[in-house]
Amino acid sequence: MRDFLELAVSATASGCVYALVALAYLVMTRPTGIINFAVGEWAAVAAFGGFLTLTHAEWPYAAGIAAVTAAMFAVGWATERLTVRPLVERGAPVLAPILALLGMLVVFRELISVGFGPDPRPLPQAFGFGRLEIGLVAGSYQSFFTIGVVLGLFALTWWFFERTLAGRAFEAVAIDRRAAALMGIDLSRVTALSFAGGAAIAGVAGLLVAPNTSAHYMMGLPLAVQGFTALVIGGVGRVEGALVGGLILAFAEQLTVRYAPVPPGLAMGVPLVLLILFLLVRPTGLLAAREARA
Amino acid sequence: MQHSSFARRARALVAAVLVAAAPAAFAQGSIRIGIITDRVGPAKPYAEPVTQGAEFAVRELNAKGGLLGRKVELLIEDDQGKPDVSATAARKLVDAGAAFILSLSLTPATQQAQTVSLETRVPHMTPSNSGDTLTTQISNPNFWQTGPLGSTQIATLLSYARSKNYKRVALVTDNSDLGQLINRFFKAGLEKSGIQIAAEEVVPRGATTAEPQMQKVRAANPDALFMTGVLTPENTLVLRAYRQLGLKAPILANYNLSVPQYTSVAKGLLDGVTFVDAFDPAKPEVRRFVEAYRKDTGSDPWNLHGYGYDGILLVADAIRRAGGTDRDKVREAMQATRNFVGVMGAQGSSYGFADGRRTGFDTNGMVVRVYERDVQGKVVHVGQK
Numbered sequence: 001m002r003d004f005l006e007l008a009v010s011a012t013a014s015g016c017v018y019a020l021v022a023l024a025y026l027v028m029t030r031p032t033g034i035i036n037f038a039v040g041e042w043a044a045v046a047a048f049g050g051f052l053t054l055t056h057a058e059w060p061y062a063a064g065i066a067a068v069t070a071a072m073f074a075v076g077w078a079t080e081r082l083t084v085r086p087l088v089e090r091g092a093p094v095l096a097p098i099l100a101l102l103g104m105l106v107v108f109r110e111l112i113s114v115g116f117g118p119d120p121r122p123l124p125q126a127f128g129f130g131r132l133e134i135g136l137v138a139g140s141y142q143s144f145f146t147i148g149v150v151l152g153l154f155a156l157t158w159w160f161f162e163r164t165l166a167g168r169a170f171e172a173v174a175i176d177r178r179a180a181a182l183m184g185i186d187l188s189r190v191t192a193l194s195f196a197g198g199a200a201i202a203g204v205a206g207l208l209v210a211p212n213t214s215a216h217y218m219m220g221l222p223l224a225v226q227g228f229t230a231l232v233i234g235g236v237g238r239v240e241g242a243l244v245g246g247l248i249l250a251f252a253e254q255l256t257v258r259y260a261p262v263p264p265g266l267a268m269g270v271p272l273v274l275l276i277l278f279l280l281v282r283p284t285g286l287l288a289a290r291e292a293r294a
Numbered sequence: 295m296q297h298s299s300f301a302r303r304a305r306a307l308v309a310a311v312l313v314a315a316a317p318a319a320f321a322q323g324s325i326r327i328g329i330i331t332d333r334v335g336p337a338k339p340y341a342e343p344v345t346q347g348a349e350f351a352v353r354e355l356n357a358k359g360g361l362l363g364r365k366v367e368l369l370i371e372d373d374q375g376k377p378d379v380s381a382t383a384a385r386k387l388v389d390a391g392a393a394f395i396l397s398l399s400l401t402p403a404t405q406q407a408q409t410v411s412l413e414t415r416v417p418h419m420t421p422s423n424s425g426d427t428l429t430t431q432i433s434n435p436n437f438w439q440t441g442p443l444g445s446t447q448i449a450t451l452l453s454y455a456r457s458k459n460y461k462r463v464a465l466v467t468d469n470s471d472l473g474q475l476i477n478r479f480f481k482a483g484l485e486k487s488g489i490q491i492a493a494e495e496v497v498p499r500g501a502t503t504a505e506p507q508m509q510k511v512r513a514a515n516p517d518a519l520f521m522t523g524v525l526t527p528e529n530t531l532v533l534r535a536y537r538q539l540g541l542k543a544p545i546l547a548n549y550n551l552s553v554p555q556y557t558s559v560a561k562g563l564l565d566g567v568t569f570v571d572a573f574d575p576a577k578p579e580v581r582r583f584v585e586a587y588r589k590d591t592g593s594d595p596w597n598l599h600g601y602g603y604d605g606i607l608l609v610a611d612a613i614r615r616a617g618g619t620d621r622d623k624v625r626e627a628m629q630a631t632r633n634f635v636g637v638m639g640a641q642g643s644s645y646g647f648a649d650g651r652r653t654g655f656d657t658n659g660m661v662v663r664v665y666e667r668d669v670q671g672k673v674v675h676v677g678q679k
Contacts, residue, residue, distance in 0.1 A: 003509055006505070007506055007509060010505040010506070013502075014503050018502075110334070117342070118342060119555045120530070120559045121559070122559045129534075129537070129562060129563075212502060212503065212531060213501075213502065214526070214527050216526070216527055222499060223500065225500070253506075254503075254505070254506040255506075257507055258506040258510060264496040264507075265469065265496050268469060268496065
C-alpha cells in the first residue's frame with residue numbers, strides 16, 4: 001500500500017506536467033485548428049530561462065518564475081506574429097503554419113544548443129530536496145508543489161474560458177470561427193492570445209519538470225510527445241480533458257513499470273499503445289467538445 | 295586588484311604578440327591534423343570537451359616550436375554524430391591534406407569514417423571512443439583506438455564489485471543505444487561472475503521520474519545498484535529517486551558518472567557513489583595537465599579533455615618518430631608506440647600497441663573512484679585485479 005500511494009503521488013505529478021503540455025496544445029488548437037509541436041521546445045526555452053534567473057542570477061523563486069512565464073507569453077505572441085499570421089493572411093492551407101511551427105521547433109532547439117551548449121543545467125527545487133509524508137501518502141516536495149501549481153492553473157484556465165468574456169470569445173471561435181467573426185470577435189487577436197497563452201503554459205511545464213530532470217537541449221521533444229498523447233486521450237474539446245489525459249497517461253506508464261510483469265523495455269511502449277488505441281477507438285478523446293447551442 | 299588586472303592584460307598582450315610572430319618562426323608549411331567531432335548531435339556533450347583538449351594540445355605544441363619545426367594546424371569537421379556524414383567529413387579532411395585524422399564523435403560514425411582511412415591509407419585514430427568493435431569489425435591497419443574499451447570499463451567495475459563480494463545486484467539503464475549496449479555487457483559480466491541480477495530497470499529518455507523503477511529496485515533489496523545508463527538527465531532522475539525512496543544499496547556507476555557536470559545537476563545526490571574513470575587526479579601527468587590547461591584557458595579541464603589532449607600528443611609522437619608525414623612511415627611509427635605515458639590512465643599505466651594490437655589503452659589502466667559529497671574523490675580500486 002505504501003508503494004502504491006508513493007507511486008500515486010509520483011504519477012500525479014508527472015501526469016500534471018503532461019496535462020500542462022496538453023493544455024498548451026489545447027489552448028492553441030481549439031480556436032485555430034493548428035497543432036503546434038513546438039510546445040516542447042517552449043518548455044525547454046522556459047527551463048533555460050529558469051536556469052538563468054533562478055540558478056545563475058539567483059532571483060527569488062516567485063520572481064524568477066513570474067519573469068520567465070511573462071517572457072514566454074511574449075515568445076508565444078512573437079511566434080504567432082512572425083510565423084503563423086503571415087501564412088494565414090496569405091490564405092495558406094492549415095498545414096502550412098503547422099509545418100512552419102515544426103521549423104520553429106528546430107530553431108528553438110538549435111538556439112538553446114548554441115546559446116547554452118550541450119550540458120544539462122540545474123534548476124533549484126521550489127522548496128529544496130526533501131520528502132513530505134502525510135500518513136501513508138509520501139512524495140517529494142517538488143511533486144506536491146507541481147500538483148498544487150498545475151491544479152491551480154487548470155482552475156484558472158477553466159475560469160477564464162467559462163466565466164470571462166474573453167474566454168467566451170475563445171470558445172465562440174472554437175465552435176464556429178466564421179460566425180464568431182461575424183459577431184465582431186477579433187480573430188487575429190484571439191489567435192495571437194492563444195499562442196501567447198500556450199507558450200506561457202508550456203513554459204510553466206518546463207519550469208516544473210526541469211528541477212528534476214535538469215534543463216537540457218533535448219528535453220523538448222519527449223515533452224511534446226507526452227503532451228500530445230495526453231491531449232489525444234483527454235480530447236481537444238475541454239480543458240478538463242487535458243488534465244484527465246495527462247493523469248491517465250502517467251498512471252498507465254508508471255503502474256505498468258512498477259507492477260506489470262513485462263520486460264523493462266516494453267513498458268516504454270505504453271504511451272504509444274494508448275495513443276494508437278484512442279486514435280482508433282475514440283479519436284475525439286474521453287471528453288467531447290461542447291456543441292453549439294441553437 | 296587593479297595591478298593584477300593590468301598584469302593579466304600585459305601578459306595577454308605579450309602572448310598575442312608572440313602568437314602573431316609565431317608563423318614566421320616555423321620553417322615549412324604546417325602539419326595538418328583533421329578532427330571529426332560532433333557539434334550538434336547526440337555525442338556533442340562528450341565530443342566538445344575532447345575537442346577542446348585536442349585544441350589545447352595543439353596550442354601547447356605550437357608554443358613549444360611546433361612539430362618537426364612545423365606549425366600544427368587543426369582542421370575540424372562536424373559529423374553531427376551521423377555515420378554517413380562522418381565518412382564525407384573524413385574524405386574532406388583527406389582532400390584538405392590532413393596527415394592524420396582523429397575521430398571524436400560516436401562509435402558508429404567513427405566506424406564509417408574508417409572506410410575512408412582504409413581506402414586512402416591516411417592514419418586515423420580515436421582517442422575517446424569506447425566501442426569494442428572498432429578495431430575488430432574492419433581490418434584497417436591505418437586505424438587505432440586509445441580510449442578505454444567498454445569491456446575494460448566493465449571489467450574494472452566488476453573487479454571492484456567482486457572485491458566487495460556482492461551476491462545480488464540491480465541494473466538500471468536508459469534506452470539509448472549506448473546505454474543498452476553497456477547494460478548488456480554488464481549483465482553478461484555479472485552473470486559470468488556468478489552474481490545474480492535481482493532487478494533490471496530502464497528509465498526511458500525524456501522520463502519525468504524514475505520512482506517506479508527505483509521502487510522495484512527497493513523491493514528487490516539488492517546488495518548493490520549498477521548504473522549503466524549514459525544519459526545525464528535520466529541518471530540524475532535515478533539518483534534523485536534513490537535518495538527520495540531511502541535506498542541504501544551502494545551505487546556503482548559506469549564512466550558516464552565521471553563527467554563533472556553531475557556535480558552541478560545532481561548536487562547533493564552523489565555522496566558515496568562509486569564510478570569507473572580513466573583519470574587519476576593524483577597522477578603527476580594529470581596534475582601538470584590540469585595546471586597548464588587552467589593557465590591557458592582559465593578553467594579546469596575534465597577527464598574528457600584529457601582524451602583529446604592525449605590523442606594529439608600520441609599523433610605528434612608518431613609523426614616525430616616518423617620524421618615527417620609520409621603515411622606509411624607514420625603508420626609504422628604509430629604501430630610501434632610503446633610505453634607512452636599520457637594524462638589518461640592509472641598511475642603506472644601507459645599506451646602502446648604491442649603484438650599487432652590496435653587498441654592502445656592499458657587494460658589495467660582504469661580506476662574506480664568515489665564521490666565525497668559532490669566532489670569526485672580518491673581512487674579506491676585500480677585495474678582488473
